[in-house]
Amino acid sequence: MSLLMLRDVSQQPILEPLTASFQGGRVVGLIGPNGAGKSTLLKTIVGLLPATGGDVEVDGISLKKLSPRQRARFISYLPQSIAEDIPYTVAEFVQMGRYSRAPIWASHTTHHHLAVKDALALMGLTALAEVPLQHISGGERQRAGIARCLAQESPVLLLDEPISNLDVFYQLDILTELRKLAAAGYLIVIAIHHLEFALRFCDEVLVLKDGRLYTHGPVERVFTRDMLAEVFRVSAQLFVDPTHHHPRLSLAPLGANGSANTGK
Numbered sequence: 173m174s175l176l177m178l179r180d181v182s183q184q185p186i187l188e189p190l191t192a193s194f195q196g197g198r199v200v201g202l203i204g205p206n207g208a209g210k211s212t213l214l215k216t217i218v219g220l221l222p223a224t225g226g227d228v229e230v231d232g233i234s235l236k237k238l239s240p241r242q243r244a245r246f247i248s249y250l251p252q253s254i255a256e257d258i259p260y261t262v263a264e265f266v267q268m269g270r271y272s273r274a275p276i277w278a279s280h281t282t283h284h285h286l287a288v289k290d291a292l293a294l295m296g297l298t299a300l301a302e303v304p305l306q307h308i309s310g311g312e313r314q315r316a317g318i319a320r321c322l323a324q325e326s327p328v329l330l331l332d333e334p335i336s337n338l339d340v341f342y343q344l345d346i347l348t349e350l351r352k353l354a355a356a357g358y359l360i361v362i363a364i365h366h367l368e369f370a371l372r373f374c375d376e377v378l379v380l381k382d383g384r385l386y387t388h389g390p391v392e393r394v395f396t397r398d399m400l401a402e403v404f405r406v407s408a409q410l411f412v413d414p415t416h417h418h419p420r421l422s423l424a425p426l427g428a429n430g431s432a433n434t435g436k
C-alpha cells in the first residue's frame with residue numbers, strides 16, 4: 173500500500189485534479205517553474221487549504237476524517253517561509269513539533285526531550301537552542317523549521333523549499349540527512365528549485381506545469397532534455413561529474429527561437 177495517496181486532489185482554479193501515490197523510504201522532488209502550483213499542492217495535502225475536490229490518504233486513512241492534531245501525527249509540513257517575530261527560543265519552537273505527540277502532562281518524558289534534542293542536533297542548532305528565534309538568521313530559522321518537522325516524528329514530511337535560504341554546506345548536509353531519513357522509512361517530499369540537487373538527491377520527481385501534473389516518475393526517466401526544455405524553458409546537458417561521479421546538469425535559457433542563450 174502507498175504511504176501517501178492523492179486521489180484527484182484539486183485546488184480550483186489553481187490546481188487541476190491530480191492523482192499520484194508515494195511509497196515510504198523515498199525522497200520525492202516536487203519541481204516546476206514559479207507559479208506552477210507546488211506550494212499550493214503541499215498546502216492542500218496538509219490541509220492548510222481545503223481541497224476543492226478529491227482526497228488525501230496516509231497509510232490508507234483519509235485525512236478528511238482526522239482532526240488537525242491527528243493529521244499532524246501523519247504529516248509534518250515546512251512552509252516556504254517562517255515568520256521572523258515568533259517570540260520563542262529555537263528549542264521552544266522545535267518543541268512545538270511535539271504538540272501532536274505529547275500532551276502537556278507528558279511533555280517531560282525522556283523520549284520527548286530526546287526527540288527535540290536529536291532534531292536540534294541533526295539541523296546543527298544545538299548551540300542556538302536557547303537563542304530567541306528573532307535573533308537568528310534566515311537560514312538558521314529555516315533549519316529550525318525542519319527540526320520542528322523532525323521532532324514531530326510523522327512518517328511523511330512535506331518540505332516547501334527546505335534549502336532555499338541555506339549556504340551550500342547546509343544545502344548538501346540537509347539533503348544528505350533527508351536521504352538518511354528516507355533510508356529509515358520516511359517519505360520526504362521537497363519542493364525544490366535546484367534541479368541538479370533534485371536529480372542527485374531525489375529518488376523520484378513530480379513535475380508540475382501551469383497547475384497540472386506534467387509527469388511523475390524516477391529521476392532517471394523524468395530528467396530529459398525535452399522535459400527541461402518544455403517545462404523550464406532551458407537547454408540542458410546531462411552528464412556525470414568525472415571527479416565526484418554525481419549526475420550534473422548544465423543549463424542555458426532557451427531563446428524565443430528555441431536556441432540556447434549561453435550568456436557569452
Ligand SMILES: Nc1ncnc2c1ncn2[C@@H]1O[C@H](COP(=O)(O)OP(=O)(O)OP(=O)(O)O)[C@@H](O)[C@H]1O
Nearest residue numbers: 186204205206207208209210211212213252363380
Ligand atoms: N493566496 C492566493 N490567492 C490567489 N492566488 C494564489 C494564492 N497563492 C498562490 N496563488 C497563485 O497560484 C499559483 C500557484 O502558486 P504557488 O505558490 O502554488 O506556486 P509555486 O509553484 O509554489 O511557485 P514558486 O516556485 O514561485 O514558489 C500562482 O499563479 C499564484 O499566483
